Amino acid sequence: MTAEPNTIDVLLCDKAHRIRETSANRYTHAEHRTGKPQIRELIDAARVPVFLLDQHQVVRPGEMGTVAEIEAAAAAMGLTCRVVSLDSQYRCGGSDACLRWVVRLLGIEEGGPEEWEPDGRMELEVADSPAAMEEFLQAKRAQG
Numbered sequence: 845m846t847a848e849p850n851t852i853d854v855l856l857c858d859k860a861h862r863i864r865e866t867s868a869n870r871y872t873h874a875e876h877r878t879g880k881p882q883i884r885e886l887i888d889a890a891r892v893p894v895f896l897l898d899q900h901q902v903v904r905p906g907e908m909g910t911v912a913e914i915e916a917a918a919a920a921m922g923l924t925c926r927v928v929s930l931d932s933q934y935r936c937g938g939s940d941a942c943l944r945w946v947v948r949l950l951g952i953e954e955g956g957p958e959e960w961e962p963d964g965r966m967e968l969e970v971a972d973s974p975a976a977m978e979e980f981l982q983a984k985r986a987q988g
Contacts, residue, residue: 845876847889855890860897863909883909883917900952939966 845867857863867885868877887893897909915925936942941963947953960968971977 845872845878845880845885847885849888850891852890854892854894855886856894856896857886858896860895860909860914861899861901862903862907863895863913864906865908881917883914884921887918887921887923900947937965939963942966942968 863886864882866877866879867882868879886895895909895914897911899910911925911927915927918925936946941961942965944953945958945960945968948955949957962968969980971980
């Protein structure tokens with residue numbers, strides 16, 4: 845909140861989908877409560893701000909980091925954005941099939957659920973109970 849403009853060369857903001865309206869919280873001293881949007885603070889602080897985000901994730905109410913909001917904040921400051929889409933996510937073992945299947949299943953992308961088609965990178969299993977899942981996972985662990 846108190847960084848001078850452009851005092852950081854490159855600012856990497858991981859989990860930028862968790863950006864809040866402002867940086868202030870109940871512990872913030874009154875003199876630091878400017879009401880300035882958190883996106884603006886981050887853009888101001890660095891010569892090159894980089895926002896890494898997953899627009900499909902919403903963690904808590906009041907979190908607002910979307911590509912559109914970041915672009916709008918930059919445009920209001922007379923800046924342009926370069927958006928680079930990443931093809932995959934590590935948590936899915938690099939399985940694009942898994943990513944597509946999950947977002948369709950959850951209704952995040954149009955088209956509705958689709959049948960799972962294995963791609964050799966991710967397994968999909970249905971367990972009848974938590975105990976059955978634990979048993980399955982233990983067997984996988986034993987296989988390395």
